[in-house]
Amino acid sequence: MAGALEHGEPVPSDGSLPDEATAHVGKNGFAVYVHVPFCASRCGYCDFNTYTSTELGGGATRETYADTVLQELELARKTINPEQVDTVFFGGGTPTLLDADDLGRILEGIDDAWGLAPGAEVTTEANPESVDPAYLRRLRKSGFNRISLGMQSAAPSVLRILDRKHTAGRAPQAATEAREAGFEHVNLDLIYGTPGETADDFAASLRSVIGAGVDHVSAYALIVEDGTRMAGRMRRGEIPYPSDDVAADRYLAAEAALSEAGFRWYEVSNWATSDEARCRHNLLYWTGADWWGLGPGAHSHVGGVRWWNVKHPAAYAKRLSDGVSPGHGRELLTGEDRHVEDVMLRVRLRAGIALDRVDPAGARQALANGLLDADAYGKGKLILTLRGRLLADAVIRDVV
Structure with a gap:
């Protein structure tokens, strides 16, 4: 389970923002993030705001989730009026545990509320085992044009340490299926420095992502967060802690292999084959744009005001059913x-x-x-x- 929410000043019950914050919404770009908190199982290293079916309790289900998010979107529409939405990113959790039609309905709601810019980038994260060709075709038909697949490693032993459920070859296969379904941009995520990972393991992972024909790769050093199952295993001495020296070696290996294959770094942990292949959504975050985060625990930023929603899906749904903002707290920067x-x-x-x-x-x-x-x-x-x-x-x- 994720940690406690930050403190901050209370969010008004209607979610309203100061006039000075809304005066120039989107002048540096505007993005929408949709948090989908559901996971089929919990990875040992994960401390994101995610829940398996046994952790949810009453008041929150996958089947009703899209309708709940659309309720927050209606509140957001009354609060701000950006000129257009430049990017949309569905993250989690595993967004693709929802029916593709539900993801499409949320995207359509965003378009109805604020209008998608021509050529808007629309991304969803996905676990490789959570999609198949038919599902991917439905997503593409709904307007999704970019997908980010959590590969993490090509080594079965590393996937076991990370508690990943997909097989080693499934992520590249899913990337190929996404391309065949018409996705314009496909990313594969890697994690390096996992206990027990060898240099050969990581080299095989790099060969696998390059061979998959994707146009974007993200590679992050393993970070062990307090409260996770992996942190507990390390504390008990069952597996060693990550090594900074090993992480540095892995990063150098990633830079060498990806550069040789035609990728170019544009952020410390991200490589793309062209400017068009860069993740425009993340670039908006990194360059000071405004964004609205929909969903439990989602963070938002508009005009120097940052706020965050209540974390649990049931509490989030209850707030919205009562006609109250799901915002838990905020700060004026x-x-x-x-x-x-x-x-x-x-x-x-x-x-x-x-x-x-x-x-x-x-x-x-x-x-x-x-x-x-x-x-x-x-x-x-x-x-x-x-x-x-x-x-x-x-x-x-x-x-x-």
Whole structure:
């Protein structure tokens, strides 16, 4: 189960926002995130706001979930009026545990409420075992044009440690099926540094994603969160903790293999074969756009106001059935808050950030340590070198 919600000031019962927050909604882009909290089983490393059927209790079901989300969308429509929706992202959980028609109804509701921009990017996450060719065709017909599949590894032993249910070859097969169904963009997610993973295991995973013909790869080091089953196993000494040195080696291996295959990094943990293949939804997050998060536990940001919904699906549904905002708490970001967050996110991007936006002493030190591109620095931009990407968090601490 996920941890406790953040504190914050109360959200008004009608979900209204300050006038100054809504005055320029979407001026830097507008996105919609839809959280689907259902999972068939819980992965040992996961601390996301997700629930298996035995954890849900009354008042929340997959069958009624789309209608509940549409209730929040109606409240959102009365609260803000962006010019258009640039991207939509269904995450979770496993969105594809819902019927494809339900996902389509939610997407149609977003279009009816605010209007999808021409060529809007519409993504859903999926577990490889949760989709088949017929389901993928229905999603594509509903307007989804991008899919992100949780592969994690091509090694059966690693999948077992992660408590993943799909077989090693299923993710590349699902990626092929998605392409055949007409999806314009397909991503495969990898996790590296899992206890017991060898260099050969990860090399096989990289060969597998490259061979799948996808145009986007995300690769993240395993992070062990307190309260997860994996954290408990490590605490008891059943499996070792991840190694930072191993994670660095894996990252270098990913960069080498993906670069040779025609991928180009555009964010520290993300590679794409072209600018068009980059995840536009995440880029909106990383560059200061507004977004509304629908669903239990979902976070939103509009005009410097950030808020988050109640976490449990039953509590979320009850709030909406009572005609009350599902918002649990919110915070009004100061100019300094927004600046710090902007720096933290943009430093991780290949596009970098203007030097006049960061602490000059910290930037000079990072340059001296070989963490910044010297040519870009001379042109007034902070862009990480490969070594800088390995130490991105340290660079961010130095330049904020």
